[in-house]
Amino acid sequence: MTDTTWTGKRVTVAGLGVSGIPAARVLRGLGAQVTVVNDGDDDRSRAQAAELEALGVTVRLGDGATLPEGTELIVTAPGWKPDKPLFLAAAEAGVEIWGDVELAWRLRGHGRGEPAPWLAVTGTNGKTTTVRMLASILEAAGLRTAAVGNIGVSLLDAVLGDEQYDVLAVELSSYQLHWAPSLRAHSAAVLNLAPDHLDWHGSMEAYAADKGRIYEGNQVACVYNVQDPATEALVREADVEEGCRAIGFTLGPPAPSQLGVVDGILVDRAFVANRRKNAQELADVSDVDPPAPHNIANALAAAALARAYGVEPAAVRDGLRAFRPDAHRIEHVADVAGVAYVDDSKATNTHAAEASLAAYDPIVWIAGGLAKGAAFDELVEKSAKRLRGAVLIGADRALIREALARHAPEVPVVDLDRTDTGAMSAAVREAARLARPGDTVLMAPACASMDMFTNYNKRGEAFADAVRELAPERD
Template identity: 60%
Template sequence: MTGTDELAALNGASDWSRFRVVVAGLGVAGFAAADGLIEYGARVTVLDNADSGPVAERATLLETLGGTVRLGPGSTDRLPADADLVITTGLPPHQPMMLEAAARGVPVWSEPELAWRLMQPEKQIPWLGITGTNGKTTTTEMLASMLTAAGLRTAAVGNIGRPLTEIVLDPEPYDVLAVELSAQQLHRTNSLSLHSAAVLNLHPDHLEWHGSEQQYAADKAVIFHNVQHSAVYNVAEEVTRRMVEEADVVEGARAIGFTLGVPKVAMLGVVEDILVDRAFIEQRQTSAVELGTLADIAPDAAGAGSAPHNVANALAAASLARSFGVSPTAVRDGLRAMRVGGHRIQTVGEIGGVRYIDDSKATNPHAAHASLTAFDSVVWVAGGQAKDVTFDEMVTEHAERLRGAVLLGVDRDRIAEALARHAPQVPVISVPDTDTGAMARVVEAAASLARPGDVVLLAPACASRDMYTDYAERGDAFATAVQGLAARGE
């Protein structure tokens, strides 16, 4: 085994041929990590419990390149005896191989941690990082759009888009990267020093992975460690400000707030319908600069002005862009050019005066809360994997706007119980089916409860993998079911 100090210093200039590296997980990020490590000369072993489809195809390619691959059920249960380092793309800390690595003192890194180290010391690309329970992807895409509008070569990467390892090894030059980072990725990082970073919000999620709300928050806060320029927090969420106060940042780094209200000094905010900056201008003590208007922000969830959570996303993205020197005009142009991806408050049909909205990406209660807030009268479609969170607070807050609820998925009874406790007047239909026709029955049930002027809203507040590959497949199933309902004239 190599020394601890030598492992701690590994970077793009190191002699990787001396190290045996295990890559746990052969998804897109795992493949990029393994491919990059093989290119650097490391002796790579890749483990994945799956053994077919894209995983099998990637395995064949990696074996051709000189990697060792072990696939099939149980492959990630044991750590190879000669492992010097583990790269994981999502295994929780309590998973057997992770526990074994900890017991043996074998370092475990995330794929972003590997990418950051391989980038050192020669290829210095600034990272603008974004994390939070909700809004990460939209904010990252907004930021990338602003950077592009400023004429910078950039990409939205990390937890979305191309894996970071692939990007940093790309021979094409990048001026700056817009990087979405999940708490799971941050849990296994220790050397990042981002140009600037933002925590959008913090609400219970993925507690089955992190083990507690405290650990989840601690993992999110890692993004501020060694920030060089600006640590961006949400004025409405005190916990994000405390993260900045407690962070060990580079000397001279600034705390920058964003708010839906009128901003104080060192904040971005809203004055009437104008987005303004009182942080990155010399005259911030007495004035502000206009960055755009609410009308420049998409998506317009309710059809009558931008949804509040998306205004917050835009302000967070603008904070990071401005920290990198992007002009107010480029911030505005980036917002105008922004095109939000699917399954985020997306209208998929209108039948008999009822709008059908797909927000399948609302995979936790806080995201579903933001979605419900945008509408006045809703038939709520919810359920899936609850991830050890509760629904009482959300149901209590939105009880008056619920025309009805249709529930599906493995943890639908948990939502039903919250509705029974806090909104007993709301009619609830539970759909126990899990076959491919289940969503069609869900949509039919929702249609039976809806009245003209209502919205049938898929905002599940739960993960999707009990029934679907991911939230996108769930959203596609919903859209297909709505189209089928329309074709039948119902």
């Protein structure tokens, strides 16, 4: 797109925040007539509005429902639901709606030559870890890259900033994919699919369809999870470029056109000569931190995307060795009296908690929070044999307690009737009482944190602080 495409174009940006403000600035810089609409009208919003108005942007606070007159395009924050009155009015008026990812895709390489290709990742869980692993591998290969998108670094900044990239590792949420109709990645992966954000999408089918958009138009590889047939089904339904391949990853020995694990080694039978007979060693399982099953799956997906881009095996190994996971993702906090304490506060849904629980045995499980409409029977049924005990906190802990009563009645349960932030210290003390040497106390809540904490980071910090209170004083 050229600057003349945007000169005088009337664009409405829906929502202030991490995506709306950069979008408004970029569009105004391209010469568009920009109006920002925002539901909120608080001190922070007014301060943000003042900064944009100084650039010539019109801002309407407290009115995110009305379509500004003459709007030719809407660029929306990803979290705005499709059934908002603003979007219904836009559809009636024939106005296109893009997300910030779509805008970044359209503007990539703007005035700077050939744009960097995108290696894209989505899934219910594991996206951020996989994208950061992928970026580490690409860096080990000597490529100029960045982990961007839903991971926190704006795609608009990445495609329009001063830094020149060879390739981008891109995390995309289902919200972002919903509003990105023309995205066409070099290669993409869907890590897994489980019910999540159904209040936003309306159904599991709609949620899966939005995830599947990531495969549309792929050039080289559509990477899927062999253990999750729903991801392969999305590959089969995708309209891709001729020659694009379906590449599976599995925790078992790989078939041709797959990556997998053989005798503790990550191996590639997809991007090798004569893949029916040959396999390429990539790394040891011990090179993955931590080597939990679901994290091995993340590493295989990252390796598949890197190999699709042409990265050599040694860079896969070196990149995985250099990678360090973010905080509150199956993070070992301490060993106290022979018991390991692990913080997986990021396990905010049942699918993530199931993966975390599968990594340890026996476990004293700390769980609870805001259930977001989730059911816990399947999670408890699958994990029951690993549980030494459970300590429940948070607003919706009764749902987990009832599932434990149905499927693990022999497991001792401590139900803390508290939702204050101090409840975490009490939960850790109760877990320590139930645990025996060799056990793991695992905080994998399977719920959102906002009933008790600002976010999952604060919840994880509270857990770590409580564990340190248990540790004997050191000189």
